[in-house]
Amino acid sequence: MSTDTSGQANEQPISLETGQTAENGAARTLALACLLVLTASYVSVLYGVTQVVGGSRALITLVAVMLVGATVLARLIRPWTAAALALAAAGVGFAYYLTSAGVDPSIVVTAADTIVSDTVALATGLPLLQMVQAGIWTLGFVPAPVFLSWYLAVRGRYGLGVVPGGAALGFLVLTGDAGTLVTVVGTLAAIGAVAAGELERRGGSIEQADLLAALFALAIVLSLSVTVVPGQPAAPTHLAQGEPGTLEATLDTAPQRSGIAGAVELSPAVRFTVESDQRSYWRTGVYDRFTGDGWVRTGRSSRYDGRLASPPNSDETVEQTITAETKLGVMPVAPQPIALEGDVTRRTTVSGHGQPRPETPLSAGESYTVVSAVVDPDPVALRAAGTDYPDAVTDRYLQLPESTSSEFRSQTAEITADAQNPYETAVAIERHLESSKEYSLSVTKPDGNVAEAFTTEMEAGYCVYFATAMTQMLRAEGVPARYVTGYTSGQQVDDDTYVVRGLDAHAWVEVYFPEHGWVRFDPTPGDSRDAVHTDRLEQARDADTESVDTEESDDVPVSDEPSDPTGNEPVEQPEPDPNEPTDPNDSNNSTSTTQGNETNETPSNPATGTNGGDSTNDGPLVTITRETAALGFVALVGLAAGARRTNATTRLRHTLELYWHGRRHDPDRDAERAFTRLERLLARQYRPRRRSESVRAYLHALSRTADATPIDPRTERVVDYYERATYGNGVSRAEADDAIAIVDDLARARLPIVGWLRRDG
Secondary structure, X not given: OOEOOOOOEOOOOOOOOOOOOHHHHHHHHHHHHHHHHHHHHHHHHHHHHHHHHOOHHHHHXXXXXXXXXXXXXXXXXXXXXXXXXXXXXXXXXXXXXXXXXXXXXXOHHHHHHHHHHHHHHHHOOOOHHHOOOHHHHHHHHOHHHHHHHHHHHHOOOHHHHHHHHHHXXXXXXXXXXOOHHHHHHHHHHHHHXXXXXXXXXXXXXXXXXXXXXXXXXXXXXXXXXXXXXXXXXXXXXXXXXXXXXXHHHHHOOEXXXXXXXXXEEOOOOEEEXXXXXXXXXEEEEEEOEXXXXXXXXXXXXXXXXXXXXXXXXXXXXXXXXXXXXXXXXXXXXXXXXXXXXXXXXXXXXXXXXXXXXXXXXXXXXXEEEEEEEOOOOOHHHHHOOOOOOOXXXXXXXXXXXXXXXXXXXXXXXXXXXXXXXXXXXXXXXXHHHHHHOEEOOOOOOOOXXXXXXXXXXOOEEOHHHHHHHHHHHHHHXXXXXEEXXXXXXXXXXXXXXXXXXHHHEEEEEEEEEOOOEEEEEOOOOHHHHHHHHHHHHHHHHHOOOOOXXXXXXXXXXXXXXXXXXXXXXXXXXXXOOXXXXXXXXXXXXXXXXXXXXXXXXXXXXXXXXXXXXXXOOOOOOOOOOHXXXXXXXXXXXXXXXXXXXXXXXXXXHHHHHHHOXXXXXXXXXXXXXXXXXXXXXXXXXXXXXXXXXXXXXXXXXXXXXXXXXXXXXXXXXXXXXXXXXXXXXXXXXXXXXXXXXXXXXXXXXXXXXXXXXXXXX
16 A cells, blocks of 8 residues: 555555555454444443433444445545535434424524533533433434544544544543443554554554554553543532431432442431421432433533422422531422522522532531422322323433333233323332332342332332332333432421431432322332331430430430321321322321431442441452553553653663663773763763764863863873773773772762752852
8 A cells, every 4th residue: 555745545445455465454454443443432332321211223223324334435435525424414413413402403503502512511521321312412423433433444544534433432531421441442442443554554564563552551541531520510529418328328329310229227317407387208309310220310400590490280389498407418308399598599509300409518507498389189180180291201201221121011011000090000000019019228239220120029128129110110101200319207396397317318209290290109118118217216316326316306206107297196097998099199198208218328349249338448458450450551561662662771771870880890891881981971961972083082072162061181091991991901900990980970970969069068
């Protein structure tokens, strides 16, 4: 293959040409394979996203079409035409994305603003899964880099072919979606493509192997050092509530995620108090996208501006004042909040689901007031609500992972077979989970889809599992539902006062009904949950655990049943009519009353296989993983290759020899070595000796030009010893040692610290 003066391949397509050597053919095959690996690296990230939101088949089909099209067109069109086609494909994809997002692509300014806004948000750390239209965005993103990268590779322009693919991978690194392994593999593949292309150009020569190895290591280091900036406005990366290992910390893992863990514990510590004339669950988080092993909140938060969306047809409101009793990283509210008051609102953001959250944690004693709309929970009205859901609701709250099994769907259909409307569907699922599963905090988190595993394999779980399963079962039946975290009402200590502890942390479900809004359902068995709650609180009180009570709750006994609004006498619970579905918002319903489970979940430690919870660790402070070891090895290889390429070892050796003569052997050889050191010193201080210049002529020339720094007269003795050792009868041991001592003194005088000490003296 010929090249132009710039070193780039010519425009001739370079498939296996006549006369091409076997080495060149192998190098070309390797380069193309590396380009495919690079493409697979970023496509795998997008594939993972579409597995959650749907569309993986469309993605793979699109990638295949782009690869085939690029292979065919590489022989037919010029690069500029290919670039135009790639941009056109991207334009069509993003126009479809904008249409799905509710933006008219024909309005150029609005469309461009939306694309730029989304791109900036992604590039500054917004993961793809937090985009509402993530699946469609991937289909708009993937055609251009795949087509252009492969087109250039087929034409033999491997270096240029790496650029679009590398840019795509780099963008996904910025969003935080590309993990370490994918990043390293993609980076190695990119450099491998360039390296193989270089080998092909040089006819299979590996004379640049050290340079390529150094570039490999450098690229890996750079690819792993990209700083990811949070994309949310002033959003903290960690506002997890509760101690690590508790249910509480599991529920509010981070501002945009809610985790699902194995065994967890309950914290009896008081978190906040509420003054409200109506009992409620206190909501802290709303999540709409299920990944299979956790929940994600899509959309971007905005600063609270005094306005919150109101549910349809809701005239009744309830006001509550929440006071933090400890550091509080969330803002509990009674659903559905429509107004906030208090100083904390100056640093409050609101999610796209209408849930407020503080930008910085509340301190003990801080308080705020919330006005919430009360959604009518009348079963008759909810049965008649129908299924005329807004597009914004169906687009966001019907998501199921693409891998959802037919067994899960068929089991759900069997459970809801007698339901005549969404309300009865929700009640049927709620009752089934309540009656078929036990309540337990000591469970092992299953692999894969947690909702499926809980419904088909597990016999027990806690609120996270119940709420996750119910949300996904409702969605499988076409009923919009979302996963909600927060706290149950807590302990009522006065007419309108509730003390809420960490052990009240809870997860439940909200179901959407047209003309009503979001209605709460709680599939977790209430009696079992309350029993665990009561037992944990009594244990903490018996042990005089700190922060378990406030002054108001200190003397209030624990009750298994909700107290009467006017006193502490238990309210007798009527026997429910088996033919009448339970009211999901009835505060006396066992599924809606008290107790959540708090807890820091103690996820299993992958290194030990044991649960956490105890911060004591007798093992090594640093655990070296295989990944770390591999990266370390790559870095060492890169350093070694870079050192060889730059002659760093030779330069270091020569530098050391200036200041240290080494072991002494034959006097003549030592005299010659001393002169060699002297010559290097003079070359550094003045100039190197020319090839045609004798030693004496060199010294004479330096003495005439060295105005500021005269040559030390002792150099004449070193030269004399050298000439006698090389051309004469040799030198004695004492003379060789004298030459060494002179050069040692001249060399060490050039050390900065020695020169400073001499001037100071």
